[in-house]
Amino acid sequence: MDIAFVLYPNMTALDLVGPYDVLSPGPDVTSHFVAATLDPVPAGSAMRIVPTTTFDTLDRADVIVVPGGEPYEVLAEGTVAAWLRKVHPTATWTTSVCTGSTLLASAGVLEGKRATTHWALRDLLASLGAEVSTDRVVRDGSVITGAGVSAGIDMALTLAGILWGDVFAQGVQLAIEYDPEPPYDSGSVEKASPEVVDLVRGLVANEFGAGRSEGVKA
Amino acid sequence: MDIAFVLYPNMTALDLVGPYDVLSPGPDVTSHFVAATLDPVPAGSAMRIVPTTTFDTLDRADVIVVPGGEPYEVLAEGTVAAWLRKVHPTATWTTSVCTGSTLLASAGVLEGKRATTHWALRDLLASLGAEVSTDRVVRDGSVITGAGVSAGIDMALTLAGILWGDVFAQGVQLAIEYDPEPPYDSGSVEKASPEVVDLVRGLVANEFGAGRSEGVKA
Secondary structure: OEEEEEOOOOEOHHHHHHHHHHHOOOOOOEEEEEEOOOOOEEEOOOEEEOOOEEOOOOOOOOEEEEOOEOHHHHHHHOHHHHHHHHHHHHOOEEEEEOOHHHHHHHOOOOOOOEEOOOHHHHHHHHHOOOEEOOOOEEEEOOEEEEOOOOHHHHHHHHHHHHHHOHHHHHHHHHHOOOOOOOOOOOOOOOOOOHHHHHHHHHHHHHHHOOOHHHHOOO | OEEEEEOOOOEOHHHHHHHHHHHOOOOOOEEEEEEOOOOOEEEOOOEEEOOOEEOOOOOOOOEEEEOOEOHHHHHHHOHHHHHHHHHHHHOOEEEEEOOHHHHHHHOOOOOOOEEOOOHHHHHHHHHOOOEEOOOOEEEEOOEEEEOOOOHHHHHHHHHHHHHHOHHHHHHHHHHOOOOOOOOOOOOOOOOOOHHHHHHHHHHHHHHHOOOHHHHOOO
């Protein structure tokens, strides 16, 4: 089973690595890190990840995982969406984490489908034609999308259960000791205080460039 | 504030990336990925991460984060422990995820201290002289340890609250939408079924080489 993890500049590392550590130990899995070139791809201030293959080379996959990140540049640039148009028809499962769903939408993968994304960017996903859900993990046909960043772990465990059965998926959950005890209860926009929500909306607007959506190819 | 994330071969990617995505957005943080050389470091079957600096070059840090992974080779090899002996005295906080605590122990950092690790490797940590706790996050003085793999997110949010206050840490939790909804309730050895526990004990013994502890430098 070939699993293609998509890499692009300014993706969020945890969006990639949550699903990678859940899915890559699966039976007979070959994991591919696919990017525009073989040059290391930046994810945050210090991290650079080395691709194993390129969009030109990898033309099929059984499973596709698209992480989120700063969405506007990668949407406008179009290379990831072009690869998805080519490879999604070959895949049994196409998945995303966080704003990765906006890339699926821009490639036409979410036409008429329900999908989720980071809570602060639901409007962007809706503007690209998807039917936006506020659920943490959404399955619609062969497409599974996860909400923001850490939801990739829940999304991938859901897929592991589908691919390899409940006992294997539970084993992965135990192997990564995923029995969360967050020190705060502030992980959703419904649970966080207004002060915290305002803080994060400001950070997201600053980091992702509110109003830059005019460059997006839908 | 300089945060040193330690890289070594066959570390677990999520142990590194959970704390990285929680701590690196902190105010005035410079994140360093420190390894034996500048060559990309393997983490699992497909991932290679590029270091930003080396053990010889980086001789101080405000915060140290040591991920877990296959523990026996890195313990026997000794380079990470030697670096920890040099840099731990310069740090305000020294932290670990999963079997990263065995590296702290082998460097003498856990002498007389309570600490936690992956549930399947508690005996190894005890054999290295630490007082082993089964808690998910353990703080003893300036040392904070997290349990297996995904516990690094909880450990890092705890540290973020200490470093930058509750509102900032809650903001990070909301930014990564860390409101877990695992599809199973199998994330601890107390909650998983005996069948699942046996499956994972077999995988861990196979992957980490049970009985190879004779090579460990304590």
